[in-house]
Amino acid sequence: MAQKKTSHRTAEEKAATAAKRDARRARTERARAQAEERRKAAKRKEQMTRFGLIAAVLALVVGGYFLVTSLGSDKPDTAPEGATGNYGMVVGDADAPKSIVVYEDFLCPFCGQLEQTVRDQLDAAVEAGDVKVEYRPLPFLERIDDYSPESANAFAVVLNESGPEVAKKFHDLLFDNQPSEEGPFPSTDEIIDLAVEAGATETDVRPGIEDMAFEGWVDAAGEAASKAGINATPTVLVDGEKVEGQTMAEIAEAMVGTGN
Structure with missing residues (x-):
């Protein structure tokens, strides 16, 4: 009887041990599941925070852009005397068989390179009556320095006060004395001296x-x-078509038929 009783207790102990083991495993599984759920929740929160920050930054950038645009539109936009209705200045015969538009920024180094590449040939073509050119200065690089809009404004002032011939010479001098995008940038007095x-x-x-x-x-x-x-910038249109050249020589070729 004693032996049987002992065996019965051993079986009970085994069952209890198994039950404890199963309970422990269940707790472990629940703990793992809970930890995984917390990890996922934390990740979702992190993503939401990141996306929220990105959205906030985008909202500020877009809102700032429209604010600046709105503020800019409130300023008088009276055109200088001698300017075209497209915010430019034309040089050359109005009846020239070839029409070129140059969008440029006086701070843009690539615009300066294009000037160096094509100016002499372009001026000769204008003088011969083969081409008319409309220069349209832009303030695209004002994010780098105020010199971008300041030089474009100075060009407009010279056009208004002194006419297209002097404005074209001033245009060329601005590129001949173009500063680096890293500066230093010309002072107002230096810009006036060039004018x-x-x-x-x-x-x-x-x-x-x-x-x-x-x-x-x-x-x-x-x-x-x-x-x-x-x-x-520069963006060049020849007879209304945008030039897609990859180098200054290719753009120059489209403008005046030179690959120099």
């Missing part, structure tokens, strides 16, 4: 250059270019 070198009278152009007299017009030029799908 005078081009043939402008200092007393005529200094007030408008110092006061950014055509800032609204310059802003409007940038907005119009963006709406027209112009998102880079």
Whole structure:
């Protein structure tokens, strides 16, 4: 009897041990499941936070863009005398068989490279009556420095006060003396000195250059270019078609038939 009783207790103990083991396994599984759920919840929270921050940043960027655009549109956008309705200046015979439009920024180094590549040939073609060119300065690089809109405004002032011939010389001098995108950037006095070198009278152009007299017009030029799908400088149109050249030589070839 004693032996049987002992065997019965052993079986009970085994059953209890198995039950404890199963319960422990169940607790472990529940703990793992809970830990996994907490991990997933934390990940979801992290993603939500990240996405929220991204959305907030995007909202600020987009909102800031429209705020700046709105502020810019409130400024007077009176055009300088001699400007076209497309925020540019035309040189050359109005009846020339070839029409070129150049969107440019006086701070853009690639615009400077294009000038170096094609200016002499382009000026010769204009002089021969083969080409007319409309230069449209933009403030696209104002995110880098105020020199971008300041130089475009100065160009407008010189055009208004001194006419297209002097404005073209000033245009060329701005590129001949183009600063690096890293600076240092020309002072207002230095910009005025270039205008005078081009043939402008200092007393005529200094007030408008110092006061950014055509800032609204310059802003409007940038907005119009963006709406027209112009998102880079230089952008060149030949007879209304955008030039897709990958190098300055290819763009020059399309403009005046030279690959120099």
